[in-house]
Amino acid sequence: MSGKITRRQLLGSAAAGLATSAVPFSLPRSAQAAGAPIVLGVPTSQTAAAGVADDLDHLNGTTLAMEEINAAGGILGRPLKLFVTDVDKLSPESCQQAIAACVDAKVHAISNAFLFVPIPAMDASAKYKAPYLQGNTQRAATEAFKANPVKYSHIFQTDPSEVHYGYTYPIWLAAMEASGKWKPKNRKVHIVQEQVAYCQTISKAAQAALKKSNFQVAAVTDIQFPVQDWAPVIQKLKEVDAGAIMIDHWVAAEYAAFCKQFRANPVKDSLVYLQYGPSQPEFLTLAGEAANGFCWSTVLGVYADEKGNAFRAKYKKRFPGIMGLVYTGNGYDIAYYLKAAWEATKDPNNFKAVCDWIRANPYRGVCGLMDMRNPWQEAAHFPDNGFEVTAKELEKGMSQLYVQVQNKEHKIIYPYEIKESGLMKAPWWT
Secondary structure, three states: OOOOOOHHHHHHHHHOOOOOOOOOOOOOHHHOOOOOOEEEEEEEOOOOOOOHHHHHHHHHHHHHHHHHHHHOOOEOOEOEEEEEEEOOOOOHHHHHHHHHHHHHOOOOEEEEOOOOOHHHHHHHHOOOOOOEEEOOOOHHHHHHHHHOOOOOOOEEEOOOOOHHHHHHHHHHHHHHHHOOOOOOOOOEEEEEEEOOHHHHHHHHHHHHHHOOOOOEEEEEEEEOOOOOOOHHHHHHHHHHOOOEEEEEOOOHHHHHHHHHHHHHOOOOOOEEEEEOHHHOOHHHHHHHHHHOOOEEEEOOOOOOOHHHHHHHHHHHHHOOOOOOOOHHHHHHHHHHHHHHHHHHHOOOOOHHHHHHHHHHOOEEEOOEEEOOOOOOOEOOEEOOOOOOOEOOOHHHOEEOEEEEEEOOEEEEEEOHHHOOOOOOOOOOOO
């Protein structure tokens, strides 16, 4: 296959009625393996308002893995094929329908970036039991597995849960202060929280962790997607004047708008953290110079080590432009994790054997280690923050990446074991 799969192509395919049919990925004859294809279902948001950027990243990463695998002779002498179906991440019915479409297509496994309502999708897959690997980042979903491991035995969360955003936040604040690069003007933290359950869970975890730190929550401000104007929020931020600000949201375009409005009327000397959304490629495109100085993090992201940088180079060559740092690597890693499981068990149709292998065998990908050997069946978080499902060493878990935008580029600044740069002075710091 040649050429980039653009968002316009995805939307065009969906408009043509692709919602429950496979995207026709084709490969050069020389790259095709013999035998019936092994089919990987990839529910992908194509037409909904939420999640298109992350899902396109996930699909691109999966596509890159598929092309590499097939060019190398396939899996067990069989080509890997993708079945792509549309999904609205915010709709329980759509999430169920997307998984049902994969079941109807008799896929051998499912790979999905994330769903805001994962339980209905999990239930839709419960009888079929094909391996279902995703980056949902939701403790509610892994708690469901923990409560009923037989029903959900086939479901694997390939990243740590969202609670770690909250649990680790005060640890990061303390590290930035200890580095000498940030001197807090006060110990106050102002949290701005969106209303979806995912963001609410992060906020609650952050508030609980901050109570155990030497920082304190000074204010919590609610926002509702879509945010049309950040001016009222910025006014509240200025009134509280906290040393540290957490914007607990998830939409890249709206974060870009926040950065522009904040830069025009900043809260002087505050360390501003934007939860996750800047990882999406459009953030830098839309924010431009206004993004410089803002920090963000992800519990799932492509490392900047030798393995991660090799992937980044391959991905950028295949898909030119600004690269998303999260689900590009996750889609790629999931495909190779499944390849390892299929080759070890010799039979992609033996769902139980494949799932048992995944459950027993960690896999180190470009985003770190996916280790399912815990009661939540989710990747262990690094650094250790004192809560459940964590790793004390980098190579025994998946590292949360704290990033700062520096000269319109994302640079990992923490944890120090994997950093690319140090914290730099933000333009609104005196």
